[in-house]
Amino acid sequence: MEREFAELAHGELLGALASGEGTTVLTPNRRLAQALRSDFDQAQAASGRASWPTADILPFDAFVRRVWDEALYALPGGRVPLMLSPAQEQALWEEAIAGSRHGGALASPAAAASHCRRAWTLAHAWNLADPLPRHESGEDAQAFNEWAARYARATRERGMTDEARLAGVVAAFLQEPGVNRPAHLVLYGFDLLTPQQRSLVEALQALGIVPRASRAPAREARASRRSFATTREEWEEIACWARARLESNPGARIGIVVPDLAQSRERVTRVLARVLRPVHPMEKGPLPFDLSLGLGLDRYPMVADALGILRLCGREVALEEASRLVRSPFLGAGQAEASARARADAALRERAALTISLESLGRLAAVSHGPRAASLLDRLSDLAEFRRASMFGAKPASEWARAFSEALRVAGFPGDRSLDSSEMQLLDKWHDLLGDFAALERVTGKMKHSEACARLERMARETLFQAEALEAPVRVLGILESAGLAFDHLWISGLTDEAWPLPARPNPFLPVALQRRAGIPHSDAALSLELDRRLTAGWLRAAGEVVVSHARTHQESELAASPLIAHLPQATREELAVPAYPTLREAMRGTAKLERVTDTHGPEPASLVRSGGTSLFKDQAACPFRAFAQHRLAARELAAPQPGLAAHERGTLVHEMLRGTWEAIGSRARLVALAPGEKESLLEASATAAIAVLRRRRADVLSGRFERMEQRRLVAIARDWLEVEAGRTDFEMIAVERKTPVTFGGLTVEARIDREDRLADGGRVVIDYKTGKARANIAAWGGPRPDDPQLPMYALASGEDVRALAFAQVLPGAMQFCGLAMEAGMLPKVTPPDKASKRLALPQEWAALTAQWRRAIEGLAGEFRAGDARVSPKSGAKTCELCAQKPFCRIAASARMPEEAGEAE
Amino acid sequence: MSLGVTIPDAGDRRRALDPRRSFIVQAPAGSGKTELLIQRYLVLLATVERPEEIAAITFTRKAAGEMRARVFEALAAARGPRPEGAHHAITHDLARAVLARDAELGWRLEENASRLKVQTIDALCVSLTRQMPVLSRFGAQPESIDDATALYAEAARATLAALEVEGDSAADGIEHLLSHLDNNVPMAEGLIASLLASRDHWLHAVGAAPDRAALEGTLLRVCAASLRQVGALMPPGFALPPDDDVAAWKALADGWLTKDGKWRKKPAPAPAALQAVTGLDEALHAVRELPDTCYTELQWEALNAITRLMPRATAELKLVFERRGQADFVEISQAAIRALHTDEGPTDLLLALDYRIRHLLVDEFQDTSYTQEELLKRLTSGWEEGDGRTLFLVGDPMQSIYRFRQAEVGIFLAARGHGLGSVSLEPLTLRANFRSQAGIVEWVNAAFANVMPGADDATSGAVSYAPSAAVHPHGGPAVEVHAFYDDDLAGEGQRVAVLVREALAAPGKDDAPSTVAILVRSRAHLVGIVPQLRAAGLRFQAVEIEGLGQRPVVQDLLSLTRALSHLADRIAWLAVLRAPWCGLLLRDLEILVGEDRRAPLWDRIHDPEVHAALTGDGQRRLARLAGVLSHAWEGRARGSLRDAVEGAWLALGGPACVTDPTDFEDAEAYLDHLEASEEAGRLPSLEAFEAGLGRLFAAPDLAAAPTLQVMTVHRAKGLEFDTVVLPRLGATPKRDDRGLFIWLEVAHGMLLAPMNPSGSEADPIYEFIRKLDRSRAEHEDGRLLYVAATRARSRLHLMGDCRRTPEGAAKEPARGTLLARLWPTVCHAFAQVPAAAARPLAAAAPRPPDLERLAAPPTFEIPAPFAWSPAQADRAREAIEFSWAGRAAREVGSVVHRWLQHMADDALRGWDSARITRSRPAIAQQLAARGVADAEALSATDRVVAALQAAITDAKGRWILGPQLEARNEQRITVRIDGVLRQLVIDRNFRDAEGRRWIVDYKTSSHEGGDLEGFLDRELERYTPQLTGYATALGGTHISLGLYFPLVKGWRENTPPAAAASPAPGKSAGPAQLSLELFDHLPK
């Protein structure tokens, strides 16, 4: 600010504040107000007092609100307009946009509305709004004009104003009795007054108040510049620097400026914590730095789950969300029942469709294997009941707020875990939010559940929250809030040529040329440069030690120092005297004494009768560890929600279909004798039955139109397949889906066979249905580690008269048998071993072939009995590709190889 | 670059600097195109009013940064002396002119780097749409995301959900599509998602899918074009069918050719005039493979289902984008295109941006997509020669290798042929090669004249070769071909190691250490090579080679993440128990698992009986783990998941088990990915998270020098090395599967066909498109090879493997390998090698790996933290009222306080019950101003009025509010208690008639039910310590304290004993409410 107001030195200002003459100090932001107050309080404390009148120091906008608030009490009703809450403003802008000719076309009207609010604020702060300009505007500015007119009308009709206009509104109240006017006014730390602020100051001047200006005392700074290969290195040094300065003077005030604070919040916090407080992670305690930047409420787990519960009271939600809520600690008794709920969720995932309703959730959560999550089920059913009673229809916002509040209570929110201090504050804030939501009814009409939820969510997203932090010696600041503050040591990071000066970013809703002419900062490259030069100069006077830094690379791009700091002398780390402080992880690295133990075999299995069928042999053949993990340690994967039916379920349907069909038909003779109509109705009936079987588990998927489509698919598949069967020689079906215990090498499992037929000569044929092409492969029977030994196992166990075994490839467009037989002609396309492909290198004789199979299978049984759990995948990476045990078997630790797959990109 | 040598194309280079003309420049590898671009940029800068009027577009952010840096370097150098070499002197002079312009117009360019608009095309689109929220129809700029895979799937899912929606118009289409796909929903979802990813091919800016006529028209056009080419070969004098009659042409071919494409001898021999034309037989034979140009009904049914669904799916995608506030680049570029042109004509950027774009420079133009081409057309719409606006396109069609990113080399060819949009372009081709020694340049010229086709053809993606002339002289041996046979992976790997070792020992450029790169077409091709390098003790930087998710340290962290996310994730829990930090043996694991095969291991871990059954070693290990994880579980969903996982990892001693610093990088990268993926402290979808992890790469070896690098050819584009080794040229690439649909974009349309539903018979249209696609891919392979070979400065090694006949002769390598493309040039190297049998590498069965684990808990010194304790007290909290209605109560309190203050200010003069009743509307207004909802307003107002009425009628109230000595209301003071500062607001502070000093606090709590007195006693007890503390700080040990409850007309007082010790602040449970209330009547 050019010297238009009399200057008051910092010391004089503190004196004036102490004098009790009623000095009000206004600052551009909250940070600066805090800093000045803390200067003042320290001076008072230093003089030995135990108490003193609180100094009247506040940000400009808080002052405006104070005047407004006083006017509310001082002036007769109706003269002081009410102010819209941010959510109400948003709602009115949305309405203004929706009703305009552009409304329907915009991808995100809600986001546009919040930009409008920003443009509106800017326009008023810079006196561009009265009236909004009509010329030189492009389509975007014209659209905004139109919306703004609607918005202004809506507020006028309601007799309300908003934050953007408040400064103008209150100017008129200043001379009213009952409204406190400052006796003395000091503008502290302003680089720039907006025209709107200036008008208010002028109004005060008109009342005879003489404003003075003041700022933090300038310091003679040692300024130096550091450049780093990467941002990571930059931050490592900043953290060590801060610590070094604190170690040598624990009372030092240290500032760290971060241009992109909003994006790097987490990273900065982490680096500083690692260096300043490298303690054991379980040891909680205050961190000696503060970083003021809230997160949207919806990003806090507690609020996210509250919103989730409310969504669940509507239509269906994504299964993943339901699953999260089931396991949430914020749903009543979530901690006490955690384990039972995890288990219920695991079962739920196997049955549910991708989206789920509250009712289905309650139903499916009840079908858990093992102990039930009783409290969960109660909550869900109470909630469902509440939903039926109170969550339908259109209601005003306050009624929704009440219903939401009640729904959460019914759900047992916020759970049985005791809340920590920041969760208490959060809960408070959440209730505030519901209150704000209720107050929306002043500007909105009735809404449906989905709209109410969506609005509440949006409000949560836009409500920033940060748990109260303690004042700490190290302050991490964004650029704007750093302006005007004084420190002992100040580090400004990230000043690359791309970041500083800030690129011009004019507001798209106001004509750019106008913004430039009004001098709005950052609306134009030249203005940016000018302002940022001033800010840079300010930093260089703000502390005794000032360091500026930048990284030389970002991702892949090379960067240089900002031209605004390029003239500062480069310093080395040594010159800055920044030692390295170890972080916990570095202190830990490599300190472990690692041992290598051979643990390739577990104990012998306690029981030699194993459940789970022949897949044990299949897994043992593929990889002994996999068999051990799956069959002895029950290492199962959680089911992942999938659209429609999973591949194995589609397979199950086809199996069921063919089972039903063959149970009804029984023999080829019957098949060929069937009248076409008879056949069709038989197929329809089988399909219906097959679907009914799977629907017991997958009711959510197998319903409606999809069910009818599945019905048609099954009928079509079976019809085609019966063509193939009709082409066989005569046979009689003797078993479907038969299970028999089989014992190999002392190990008993249950073998299941899809079908067994008796041929005319009394020979038996065993058949396994396959619904995939790649899987119907007789190579899977051979070798010492057969990939799929089920059919040979069954055949070997069934005795001599099994003469052929085959996969029935039931695949639309490629229906056929594929297998081996003692003699040709038993099944179409199924040959004896001596006629099979040379590549398979099969023994020529049937007996030799079966003996080979037996040896292999008994070998596998022997391995399993010996507790063999070697990490030894049969065909290397190919075997492992789809295996879920990778993290458990630690195969990656033993082989560091590039990926097999993956194209060049 | 100034070598004192004459530059063969100096004239063209000078011409390219004419600021009034538009050009398209082909700049082969090593031709110094960046320098040319810089010079052009400088030339233009000296002519414009504002630097923003020039938009330069680069392919990557990195390139943009480099270009900008080069411009600034030139400007800085221009302040120095003029350099010697002619080439550099040009730059110098141009830069000086810019400096003069800058000074004249006051740009201060060097201080304001962002005024140079050098950016990627994506960044340009973002900057356009951001300034035009309405025209782009975004409303507000969405976040742009590189990888929207999950969002496509979400949209596809939402689209398919319409199947079950009664009366939804899309349902029939979905049913059609699904029955075409055998009711396989995941497959349908995948198909729609992949079509959404390339929807810019499908749907033009208007968002409509192509119709049958358009599709068949395009097919016909492509067929006709190839028939025209055949027609052009025909000697005159033959009556030819029209171009669009495929059947007639086929009949013609059948008449002259035998089945296998030879000229017929009988019944009538083909005319000799035809036989004399070389290549005509092949061309005619190829005609027979042209498809019918109409779809069968069955095909159209399938196509129609999908094309009709696409607009719906796109609409769903827009909704997904909106919900998330995100968009992919396709969306953003289409929005930019929209914004640049409205119904009324081109948008005037002056209004939106405050400047107009007058010059466009585009680098890597060969990798432009159709969408980008459209954008450039819109940006230059209406530009005319000589109007002071120019377009400058630079690229090298021979280096177009980004088909998988929608790059279409045909766009370059077309622009060179007839300009871009309204702008006509003068073509220039650079020839000088400033990079490689003459030996390499000559070899490349000879080889690639064969590898690349003789003529350009956009449809089949053919680009002809443009030779280079070396500026550098010959420099020793240049190119060497190394032959291997019969899958001799080990031999090839060993040779690579030897060559690398030699090359590293040789001196590099300008005496810098020699740089070596091993370049492969796909990561999979490194399988045989990496172990050999390791065996030879060579450390290397593998750039984007190894998947991050493959690293053991990352897998352990992933297990920890999964375990902490879900107690029933058994594999994750077993993995955590088996990881080095715990290392339970199988025997203990089996005991732990127990009989109930679904019980979460969590319960078992905490079961003392289970614990007792373990081995002693197992007990110790498990106890340690259980302690850490219980703690982590207790605090779940409080902060970020990343912090929880990282904390548990540290507490378990994870970092202690790590020795390689690269592992820390990888762990950090994993945790960053976790942080980026989590939402509100949980992972929204584990599958999506793991899929994302699968797309990340492990960090290159930190301990390796940058002199040896291993990367893919794509990654090496734009780089150069002294020595380049190209192994595994004989490796067959992964075959792409036959998709259910095939589509291909051609100029002005797209070709599209479904696979035959039965999957049995090949469909001619499908096969035709597939062949065209194959041919594009093969042409691109040739270019990939060109890029690879031209990375070398002084030495190039080519290595390949081929099969041999039983007699030992080399067989021609399989089609699709890079070696096959080079075969004519390199086959002699293979022929020369004697046929000594090389043994294929027999894979020895590896010993199963041991389990690695902590021998004992790690011991290390925990570094000392900075010793600090805060100087303020933590503000204790009021007990939370479980309802949002608590807010109304609070606001009632605030309003009551304000009125009491007013009444006390007036010492009750002029206040009576009637006045309070009259104030009802004002009170209601004040409550409303504080956000009390209308629904609550009435009862809240009642409560305020009741409190005030009570205060004014109650004797105690009148005493407190009435005239008193030294009275202060709402007194704001700062007090220091035990060195801690607090700011207070004291409701009322006065001296009564007896001279007693009072501090009174108003409480608006009400009390329902009996025992009011007991309630008031408890309240007093609750607040006394706090109030006493403040009283002490205010310097009076004789101050009396009062609590006044207007709503219940309650009063409690306390006169502290003179010597009362002040209690520690913030420790007791009591002060909470007070401190909160004291603050809360400030307006917020």
Ligand code: SF4
């Ligand atoms: S991932 Fe591979 S090694 Fe591990 S268990 Fe599975 S198959 Fe065996």
